[in-house]
Amino acid sequence: MCPPLSRNRLRLDEKKLLVLEERIDGWRARVKDDSQAKTYGEVFDQRTLMVIYKLINEGAVSTVDYPVSTGKEGNVFHATANGEPVALKIYRVSNAAFRALSDYILGDPRFKGLKGSKRKIICAWATKEYKNLERMHLSGTRVPRPIAVEENILVMGYLGDETMPAPMLKSVKLKDPESVMDDVIDNMKCIQKAGLVHGDLSEYNILIWDGKTYIIDVGQAVTLDHVNANEWFKRDVENVARYFRRLGCDITPEAVNQRVRGV
Numbered sequence: 001m002c003p004p005l006s007r008n009r010l011r012l013d014e015k016k017l018l019v020l021e022e023r024i025d026g027w028r029a030r031v032k033d034d035s036q037a038k039t040y041g042e043v044f045d046q047r048t049l050m051v052i053y054k055l056i057n058e059g060a061v062s063t064v065d066y067p068v069s070t071g072k073e074g075n076v077f078h079a080t081a082n083g084e085p086v087a088l089k090i091y092r093v094s095n096a097a098f099r100a101l102s103d104y105i106l107g108d109p110r111f112k113g114l115k116g117s118k119r120k121i122i123c124a125w126a127t128k129e130y131k132n133l134e135r136m137h138l139s140g141t142r143v144p145r146p147i148a149v150e151e152n153i154l155v156m157g158y159l160g161d162e163t164m165p166a167p168m169l170k171s172v173k174l175k176d177p178e179s180v181m182d183d184v185i186d187n188m189k190c191i192q193k194a195g196l197v198h199g200d201l202s203e204y205n206i207l208i209w210d211g212k213t214y215i216i217d218v219g220q221a222v223t224l225d226h227v228n229a230n231e232w233f234k235r236d237v238e239n240v241a242r243y244f245r246r247l248g249c250d251i252t253p254e255a256v257n258q259r260v261r262g263v
């Protein structure tokens with residue numbers, strides 16, 4: 001899954017690489033505290049830099065511009081590919097707070113037989129997020145458009161514009177919560193149609209742009225035959241019902257469940 005990669009094997013565009021390295025150093029210098037600087041050091045380990053070089057050489061990425069979010073497991077960056085904005089989600093490989101990703105991967109028939117190093121598991125995780133995005137995209141779920149995955153880096157469509165990334169559902173004051181809820185439920189129906197359960201669906205993993213909701217962070221999504229599928233589906237349904245109920249919608253988990261499953 002992670003073939004050996006060496007700088008010599010790649011046709012490197014030295015100028016682009018220099019720009020990228022200067023940019024990363026600039027972010028590192030600007031951050032306020034040591035732990036954030038350490039985060040950048042961890043995200044851009046040597047191998048990850050090589051993967052970015054590879055994506056640049058293959059034309060999947062043209063520029064890496066600025067960080068959009070620094071999470072526990074990885075960072076998301078605004079980047080471009082052939083003039084179009086894209087998002088790079090870079091999973092951190094040297095990560096002390098590495099959660100039990102393998103719990104999700106084990107038990108998923110698509111990843112049967114995967115053993116090995118943490119790096120291998122993280123690469124499989126990024127691939128899993130990509131495949132989940134593809135399946136959801138095909139079933140009509142509003143998700144960032146899957147573009148490429150290479151080792152621990154996922155390239156997808158960017159939600160937002162040059163002034164700001166699309167905000168999380170939880171940060172937006174909704175004029176009409178009911179219609180936004182309907183939109184989320186439509187997305188949930190499409191996820192079901194894809195044969196998947198999101199597994200971490202909440203106001204934190206739904207972005208809003210142009211009045212439409214987009215589902216993100218789909219790495220942990222599992223197929224309907226996964227041992228935890230029912231339990232996680234129930235949790236997703238409860239999160240959505242709780243959030244919109246708090247905003248005054250007349251909704252219960254049972255009603256969301258019925259609408260999503262069409263029962």
Ligand SMILES: Nc1ncnc2c1ncn2[C@@H]1O[C@H](COP(=O)(O)OP(=O)(O)OP(=O)(O)O)[C@@H](O)[C@H]1O
Pocket residue numbers: 068069070071072073074076087089144156157158159160165166168204205216217218
């Ligand atoms: N395609 C995208 N376009 C624009 N912004 C994005 C995109 N994907 C993710 N983001 C931003 O990056 C943040 C983190 O993304 P995501 O939830 O996928 O990662 P995560 O590993 O779960 O991080 P966290 O631990 O912060 O939740 C999102 O909350 C959102 O602000």
Ligand SMILES: [Mg+2]
Pocket residue numbers: 204205217
């Ligand atoms: Mg998230």
